[in-house]
Amino acid sequence: MNNPRTRTTLRRRPLLLAVSALTLLAPLTACGGSGTAEGDGKTLRLWHYEQEQGALSQAWDAAIAEFKRTHPDVKVVFERKTFEQIQQNAGMILNSDKAPDVMEYNKGNATTGLLAKQGLLTDLTAVAKERGWDKKISDRASVTARYDGKGEMGGDKWYGIPNYGEFVLTYYNDDLFKKHHVAKPTDFKSFEAALAKFKKAGITPLANAGNDHPAGHWLYLLALSKASDAWVDDYQLYKGKVDFHGPEMTYAVNKYEEWLDKGYFDKKDVGLKGSDMTEQFVSQKRPIMVGGNWWFGSLTTDITDFDWSTAPYPGSARTLGSGGNNWVVPARAKNKKLAEDFIDITMSDKIQKLIGEKGNIPLAAKADSVKNPRSRELIAAFNTHQTGDGLAFYPDWPVTGYYDTWVAAAQNLMNGGRTDTVLDELAAPYEKHTASRR
Known part of the structure; x- marks a missing residue:
């Protein structure tokens, strides 16, 4: 990103x-x-x-x-x-x-x-x-x-x-779900219920990496759950003014902070890279990973000792992705x-x-033209988002060099930063860039 x-x-x-x-x-x-x-x-x-x-x-x-x-x-x-x-x-x-x-x-x-x-x-x-x-x-x-x-x-x-296409989706460790009698999520309510049940069993449910794209991806994904098509176009295509203290980004930062406090994310993951996040999932330390389909091929090769599956993230009709x-x-x-x-x-x-x-x-x-069952599952999930403007691109696209801002903001939040401070941190480069376009 x-x-x-x-x-x-x-x-x-x-x-x-x-x-x-x-x-x-x-x-x-x-x-x-x-x-x-x-x-x-x-x-x-x-x-x-x-x-x-x-x-x-x-x-x-x-x-x-x-x-x-x-x-x-x-x-x-x-x-x-x-x-x-x-x-x-x-x-x-x-x-x-x-x-x-x-x-x-x-x-x-x-x-x-x-x-x-x-x-x-x-x-x-x-x-x-x-x-x-x-x-x-x-x-x-x-x-x-x-x-x-x-x-x-x-x-x-x-x-x-x-x-070809790319997007962010959910990876589930099916064996851990069965072992701990956790139902696979079908919507956001059941997703949070699964997080709570794993945490009660002493397991941090969500893989994460604060020093790379995953943490920022989570922030944007949570914002998208409250966003309209117009908000995405305003943010990505400069079609209108974006309020970083509005309901979309405020919800994202507050929900992320809530999950940190509840232990659904581990604050110690603040210094990890994306490959560390996938290792958490592959080693069965975390039952849920939300990440790009670019991990799919290596997971297919690396995971040999448990069953896993993919599905669209159930908390939002929109996700990070594009052609x-x-x-x-x-x-x-x-x-x-x-x-x-x-x-x-x-x-x-x-x-x-x-x-x-x-x-x-x-x-x-089309998915049904592909024989590989895992690939059919992946393509079907992508097509779910591809129809109806469900691909919302990536949070750092609107501004050159914005990737580092998103990483720093996510780390600030994981280290206990205040909501307003994090939102201001994200807003500053974006507002400077959009002002220069006028």
Whole structure:
């Protein structure tokens, strides 16, 4: 969670060794081969930063194989970068003659939006309509693909194409629920009842991490439980004034403080990172974890000694989430038609189903088309929020550098900070930024 989810992306995939911008701009060559002619319709240069063997990397591998099959005369020059490499050097890369034809790029105003405003990305609006991508992706999931002339998301021009989704949901240790005779929650009342019953049994019910995204995610999730669609649009899209001392954020801070006092959260978790939170769940120290679907794949691998399940968080019709990172086509790309062909393949039924089978969330495949039962459960939960404006993005998106503010505010609360102080802490950067836009 930062603008726009820099930390989120860093935490969900281990970084490869970073290299300098000079390496990024070095002449590109195919693996095991020499340089090839550029701009002749015979070479597709592609970059992404998905972890090798991860669900998305496997899907993109399959998409590259399909591209090669359908374009037998085209050479694919693929390079796996790190998130940091692209995030820190994208402007320089895309403004050079070394820009790839298509690359994965982070979503939001400070990344895709900024480069679009600077004229460094290709406007894909006509192509999205021609190839039907705009029909395969819901309006809510496409908000971070569309930008206006100011580079702010939710505009009418497509500068990126996401083909997977992400959101925050609930993970339950089913064995601990059965052992302690706790009913699985179906609404907020039964959720709090479950927290109380586990605490009475001497178990801290909620996994948490104060020194990373989870604590801030909880604050925003609680605020969303009292928020309207208009409030979300006011906060995220600057459509109206946001009162940080209003009922939404005040409720979130007060409820979080209440749960701290009741021991549903452990105040000692104030210094933990996101990976520590998942370890609490995997080691069965905490029966409930609320976190992103980016943990889903590793939990499937790491948990071997108990049954677990996922479900939408029962306390709110809205949750943190959005469409995934974008495929973008640099304005200086030399083979844009080939880039469009590749993106089209990633949106095909075959690749979309593969994304689901491997444990991620396809945007253009229905849950019942995926055989993996856990993945079907995950996709169904995402679709619950995707319909009806249930994806409310992430709390740190509206302001560059806001991630650190949310972390500090959550830690302040966990260390006994007063409600008004925490709300003022969250309000200051946001109000300064929105004032500067006028």
